[in-house]
Each structure stands twice: as structure tokens, then as C-alpha cells.
Amino acid sequence: xxxxxxDVRQVAHLARLELPAAELARLADQLTQILHYVEQxxxxxxxxxxxxxxxxxIANVFRPDEPTPSLSPxxxxxxxxxxxxxxxxxxxxxx
Amino acid sequence: MSLNELSAxxxxxxxxxxxxxxxxxxxxxxxxxQQREPKLRAFTSLDPDAILQxxxxxxxxxxxxxxxxxxxxxxxxxxxxxxxxxxxxxxSSKMLANFVPPYDAHVVxxxxxxxxxxxxxxxxxxxxxxxxxxxxxxxxxxxxxxTAYIPxxxxxGSAAAVAGCQVPLALGTDTGxxxxxxxxxxxxxxxxxxxxxxxxxxxxxxxSSLDQIGPLAHNLTDLARVLEVISGHDRRDSTCVDQPVxxxxxxxxxxxxxxxxxxxxxxFGTGLDGEIEASIRQALKEYEKRGATLVDVSLPHSKxxxxxxxxxxxxxxxxxxxxxxxxxxxxxxRQKGDLIATYARSRGEGxxxxxxxxxxxxxYVLSSGYKDAYYVKALKVRRLVKQDYDAAFEQCDxxxxxxxxxxxxxxxxxxxxxxxxxxxxxYTVGSNLAGIPGLSIPCGFTSAGLPIGxxxxxxxxxxxxxxxxARMYEAVTDWHTRRPTV
Numbered sequence: 069x070x071x072x073x074x075d076v077r078q079v080a081h082l083a084r085l086e087l088p089a090a091e092l093a094r095l096a097d098q099l100t101q102i103l104h105y106v107e108q109x110x111x112x113x114x115x116x117x118x119x120x121x122x123x124x125x126i127a128n129v130f131r132p133d134e135p136t137p138s139l140s141p142x143x144x145x146x147x148x149x150x151x152x153x154x155x156x157x158x159x160x161x162x163x
Numbered sequence: 164m165s166l167n168e169l170s171a172x173x174x175x176x177x178x179x180x181x182x183x184x185x186x187x188x189x190x191x192x193x194x195x196x197q198q199r200e201p202k203l204r205a206f207t208s209l210d211p212d213a214i215l216q217x218x219x220x221x222x223x224x225x226x227x228x229x230x231x232x233x234x235x236x237x238x239x240x241x242x243x244x245x246x247x248x249x250x251x252x253x254x255s256s257k258m259l260a261n262f263v264p265p266y267d268a269h270v271v272x273x274x275x276x277x278x279x280x281x282x283x284x285x286x287x288x289x290x291x292x293x294x295x296x297x298x299x300x301x302x303x304x305x306x307x308x309x310t311a312y313i314p315x316x317x318x319x320g321s322a323a324a325v326a327g328c329q330v331p332l333a334l335g336t337d338t339g340x341x342x343x344x345x346x347x348x349x350x351x352x353x354x355x356x357x358x359x360x361x362x363x364x365x366x367x368x369x370x371s372s373l374d375q376i377g378p379l380a381h382n383l384t385d386l387a388r389v390l391e392v393i394s395g396h397d398r399r400d401s402t403c404v405d406q407p408v409x410x411x412x413x414x415x416x417x418x419x420x421x422x423x424x425x426x427x428x429x430x431f432g433t434g435l436d437g438e439i440e441a442s443i444r445q446a447l448k449e450y451e452k453r454g455a456t457l458v459d460v461s462l463p464h465s466k467x468x469x470x471x472x473x474x475x476x477x478x479x480x481x482x483x484x485x486x487x488x489x490x491x492x493x494x495x496x497r498q499k500g501d502l503i504a505t506y507a508r509s510r511g512e513g514x515x516x517x518x519x520x521x522x523x524x525x526x527y528v529l530s531s532g533y534k535d536a537y538y539v540k541a542l543k544v545r546r547l548v549k550q551d552y553d554a555a556f557e558q559c560d561x562x563x564x565x566x567x568x569x570x571x572x573x574x575x576x577x578x579x580x581x582x583x584x585x586x587x588x589x590y591t592v593g594s595n596l597a598g599i600p601g602l603s604i605p606c607g608f609t610s611a612g613l614p615i616g617x618x619x620x621x622x623x624x625x626x627x628x629x630x631x632x633a634r635m636y637e638a639v640t641d642w643h644t645r646r647p648t649v
Contacts, residue, residue, distance in 0.1 A: 069533075076523070083481060083526040084488070084503065085519055086511035095523065101582055102524055106470040109540050112547070119542030120549060122372045122402075123358045123598025123623075129401040143265035147492035158490050159505050 069103050071096045166191035168646045171237050171331040171385040178225070178236050185225075185236030189218035189280055192238050196283075196329045199649045203305050205314075205324040207243045207253055209283035214238070217280045224278070232277030233392055239274055240324045240333040243284035244291055245376070246365040247271055254367050255299035256289045258493045258513030268365025269400065270334060270376050270393045277392045282330050285320030289515045290484065291341055291369045293317050294587045297578055298517045305574070306349060307647040308613055312571040315345030315587075318379065322349040325379050326614075327649050332389055333379045338369050339472055340566075340591025342377045343603040347566035347616020350605045350645065352386050352633075353379040355591075357623045358598035359404035362397030370479035371402075373472075373595040382643045383604070383634050387411035390626060409627040418635050419628060422455040425559030429465035430590055436569045442607035442615045443565050449636055450563075458559045462551040467544050468593040473585060474528050474541035475596070480518075481525025487513060520581060549597040556622045561632050565590055566603040566616035590618060600626050604633050605642035614642075 071079075076096045080087050087095065141154045150157040166188070169177075177183040193211050200206060221236045241247065244254050246264035248271075253259045267275070274281060288298035296304040296319025304319045306312040307327035314323040318335025322345035325333050335342040337355035346353025354377045361376045368374060378389035391412060396405040426447065431440060447457060489495035489509030496508035514522070528537035555562060567587055577584045594601040599620055606617035617636070621629040637643055 071527075079523050079527050079530065081507075082530060083522050084485075084506040084510055085514070085522060086504075086507035087519070088511075095520070098520060098581055099523055099527070102473065102520075103527075105582055105585075106474050106537065106541070109467055109470050109474075109544050112464070112467060112544060114540060114543035114547070117543040117546055119539050120546035121542055123549065123596070124402060124404065126359075126402065126404070131398050139265055146265060147262055149489060149492070149495035156491055159500070159502050161502050 069100070069107070071100045071103065164646070167195040167328045169331070170381045171388065172382070174237060174331060175235070185218035185221040185280060186215060188236055189214050189238060192282065192330055199327050199329055202310055202649060203307055203323050203327050203329070204302050205285055205304050205320040205327065205329060206240070206283045207255060207286050207301060207320070208251055214280060214282055221278050221280065232279070233388060234274065234277040234279035237279050237332055238282035238330045239279045239389070240282050240285050240321055240330040241271065242287055242318050242321050242333070242335045244287060244336055244367045245271060245334060246367065247281065247284065250284065252284065252367070254290045255287045255301055256513065256515065256518070257300045258487050260494070262492055264365070266365060269362035269397045271365065273393050285318070285324055285333060287320055288317035289518050290367070290480070291317040291336055291338055292480070292517050292521050294340070294344060294584050295577065296320060297574065298515060300515050303574055306571050307649050308350060311573055312613065313348070313574055315348035315571065317341040319345045321379050322346050322351060322353065325349070325381065326351050326647065328646060331381065332385060334376055334393070335379050336366060336374055336376050337595065338373045339476060339595050340588040342379060343566050343591050343601055343616065343618060344587060346379055347603045347618070348571040348614060350614030350642065351379055351381055352383055352602070352604045352643065353377065354386055354390060354626070355594065355601045356390065356394065356626060357600045359402050360600070360624065360626065361393050362400040362403040364397055364399040368483040370476040371483060372479060373476060383630055383637050384412060384415060387415050387630050406624060411627055411630055414627060415630055415634050416638070417631055418453070419560060419632050422450065422561070422632060423458050423559040424450055424455050425458050425460035425555050425562045427460050427462045427465065427555065427562055427564055429462050430564030434568045434586070434589070435565060438609045439565050439567070439569065439615050443563070443617060446606045446617045446636060447563060449639060453635060460555045460558055460562070462555060462593065464544065464547045464551050465593060468548045468596055469585065469589050471541040471544040471548065472588070472592040472596060473524070474537050475545060477521040477525035478529050478538050479525070481522045481529065484518070484522055489513070517581065545596045548593050552593070552597045552599055561629065562620040564618055566618040570609045570611070570613035570615060594620050599623055600629055602629055602633055604637060606636070606640070607642060
């Protein structure tokens, strides 16, 4: 797959990444190269092979549903870029 | 040898016999850092007062006759991807440049409980993405054997700090070779445990189905000691397996009888440097001299492991790194804008180029219309890769080969060619996809004086045997006692 500058712009939007316009062409080239490299997987016939998402044969892992100590509001908010009282302050979602 | 060149085990004995205190040890390593850090730049942060305080507390415990942990008074450096309560944890990224975790990672709790002295945070490729530590947003780290060369990555700070004798022990993380590759390039020992052996709680996630935390040290005894401390069940990581932890140090010197060594032919093909191959063949001969049998094995899908890895790892990364949106923690842009623009600008400003490339690849291979062709395809190949290893271990106890195709390369040599950089992980990524343990130990030097690593791979949870097998070689060679002149 060859990625165009428009493709890169679209993927960047999906990834919520603002990229400098001057970078887009170079990135399109680099990503295309990487995609060409990984496309060698198409040489393999994988019909009937189950995907393996995880190396361990574990399914659901349960624990007792008991309350345990958690972070205080101050500790949880200590890295907030902006704080208002006991809340994270963020830009308005709707105008 | 000066104090800072001693191994962790030697430092433990000297403390036990009363010849040395933890504060003297801390002082020796802090002095070494003062002299060497301007050249190596292995650390993102180092707090001498906090280090001396911890060391003094260990000495006080010893004087009071209280029981001491397995790592009492030993400095341990932590890759800056492991959360430390109250201590900045940056992942060598602008995104987390001011992030101070409100909690300790599980491994950090374990180290504290073992009376280790937490000795600074080490530089890395941003968010553990890279093979040279040049992707750090702050500065590159240098190889102690020759500072014109890279130390490997992504745990390059941890490897350089140990190899450069700025600390006797360190923790790193390995998603596609990030412990073993820098250990090999810096001439020390490094272990990636079986997936699930060590809790990932408090490890800033890169690719959750591949990441594992492991130790770096001068020798296997030191490595085994740290592994005993950090392994074991933790219910805060649901993929951390509840299996007993062997006392690795107790059996380390027991050779494995009738050893069968699998030599994967795919690990000796095109791209492997001649000097590296010669050193590995020499190491295999040492094993044969001691009665081991070499078995020719094949991992037919090796060729595809790197391609599968460079789909799976970025896919998981793009999902894991979605949390950095500038809202709850991490960098938020100063520019005014609506919510979406604030997300996108914060991420555009906070992430470096390699991280952005991986997020882009990951987003693309997971996007509607491409997921089956790329991501699901890669997961199917992942199963084939794992089946190769399963089949190989039916014929042998261990697989051996080179850790890396070449020795360390020069700073700046590959920074403009992401794909060339990816190829330095060609022998290591398969074991992350399969979840099996891997170990790199020093086995020689190139004619240019750069270290070479021998890689040993074992079946899941076979760390005990893997360490014993590696020790058979270490016991008859002296590579692990060499120290660079920095």
C-alpha cells in the first residue's frame, strides 16, 4: 500500500495527532516503506490459522470484588495540567 | 578493580563481612557517576541525597541486627518507564517531562522491600520505542566501550549505567529486544523473563502483550538474584501468572547434564556480521567441549517475525498511547482551541518523531478496512512464530544464536532510516511474540573492541534452567569480568 499525503492527514486525524504540514510528505514516504516491509506477510498462507493475540493460555482472571484503598483526590490530581477544586479542568466540549 | 567495578555479589559479601557499608558503596557509585555521567549520559535523574538516605537506612538496620533483604545496600538503577512514587518518571518523553507518579511500580515495591538502594532513573528511547537510545527526547546515551557508538536500546541508559560501572544493577524492559540488545552491545548480561513472570503494574505500557521487565547486571549470579526479587504473582496485573518462583541463585552453578542446544539455521543467514558469527560459533564449541550436543533446528517463520512485530507492537502502542490526551496528566498545549484541537496539538507537541510514526502505523493497521489485512494477519503469523518455537523445544533444551546481527553502530548512523534501525531487533522479537524467556550474555569483542552478545532462548518459565545453561559458559570464560575504560 502506498500512502499519499491525504492518507497521512486522515490517519493523523484518527490518531489525534497534529503534524507539521512540512512533515507530511516525508512521513508518507517512511510509512509507505514500513508498510511495504510488513506486507511480506502476504507471502504466507494463513488460511485456517487462529490469530494469537496473547502468548499466555489464560482466559478471564477474577479476584474478589472488595474495596481496597485508592488514591486520594489530591494524589490523583497532582499531575493535572489544570485543576479546578477536585476536578480536572478541560476545554469546553460543546460551545 | 575499584569499588564501582565490583559485581553486586562481591559488594554483598563485603558488606556482610563488615568491610564495607551501604553508604560507602553509594558514595563510590555516586563518585563514578560524577566522573562518567558527562560522557555517558545514562541517567535522566539522579538524587544523591535520596540515595545516601536509603543507604544509611540499610546500614542502620544492619547495625540494629534486623533481618536484611536479598539486595541490601545494592544500588539499582531503574529505566525511566517504571513508576516511582514521588520521583519524576518521564519515559524520556516531553509528554511526561513533569510526570510524578503517585504510586510505585510492583517491581519498585519489591526492590524497596529487598532493601535495595534505588539509584536514579535511566535514559531510554522515548516510550521504549527504538534500538539506540537516540530517540530520547532529552539526549542520547553513549556506549561505555566507545562513546562514539550507541549503547543499544531502548533500555540503553540501564545497560550503559551497568557497563560503565555507574551502578552494579539495573532494571530494563523488553518489548522486542530492549533488554537483550543493549546488554549485548554494552557487554553485560540481560534477561527478558517469560511473559507473565514479572508484574507489569506501574510499567508505563508500550505493547501490553509483549512488554516484560527484567534485570541487567555484570554476571548471572547478580541477574538471578534480582530475578528472585522481582518475579512472582501480583493481582494488579491480570497477566502476571501465579507460579512459584525458584531460588535461581541456589541452582545456578549446577550444570545441565546431556544438554541439547538447538542452533536455529535462520539466525546465521544474510545480514549477520562475520565477527559476530565467529564468536557465537566459538561459544557453541565451548559447550560442545563440555558434552553438549548441537542440534540443527529451524524456525521457518523467523523471517516474518519482525514484520509481524512491526504491526502488533505499533497497534498496541497506538491504543495504549491514546491516554496521552493532555487532559488528566502529561503535556497540554498552551495554544487555545476546542477539545479535538487540544488533543491533537498536545500529542503533536508532546511525542517525538518515532513515537508519532508508530502511532500512525498502529492507527493505520487497526483502521476500518485494513484491520484484517494487517493486524489480524500479523496475529495469525504470530501463532506460526510461536508454533515454531514450540516445535524447536521438542528437540532441544535451549536455542542459541547471536543477540544482534551487528555490534553497536555509530551515533547518528541510522537515525534517518527507521527501517534499518528496526532490523537490529531481528533475532530478539520472535521471543516476545512467543512470550518465551531470553537472555544475552557477553561472548567476545569485535576487532574494533565492541562487545558481542550470545542469546539463549528457553521454553516458557524455564528461567532457572536457562540461567544454569548460561552459567556453564560464564564459568569457563572471563568476558563478564571485563570493564571498559571510560
